[in-house]
Amino acid sequence: VQLVESGGGLVQPGGSLRLSCAASGFTFSSSAMSWARQAPGKGLAWVSGIYSDGSTTYADSVKGRFTISRDNAKNTVFLQMNSLKPEDTAVYYCALYPAGAPPHLIATIALYDYWGQGTQVTVSS
Secondary structure, eight states: OEEEEEOOEEEOTTOOEEEEEEEESSOGGGOOEEEEEEOTTSOEEEEEEEOTTSOEEEOTTTTTTEEEEEETTTTEEEEEEOSOOGGGOEEEEEEEOOTTSOGGGTTOGGGOOEEOOOEEEEEOO
């Protein structure tokens, strides 16, 4: 399994960024995927998930501002982040949700075994 994130950077408050995660080494189209983040001095926090059928779920802190999507032809999952706030500053990681894990536990960080290397997002004026 290989997960490679890209698209991070420095953006002003209110701005937008689109993160990408290129996946390989497993059957992407039948897998659920998630994004999580780690802010400075804090633990890893789940942000959003997308199931194989395209249905999505979000943490309350990003609902209405972030959109997760996937392109099965390109084995890539995206995170479109709009109306960014300074508190969104973090390293963002994509992760593979284990096959067979209960769908309703997708926000449970401890269940994930495979992570990307992360991409830094900094929201600052």
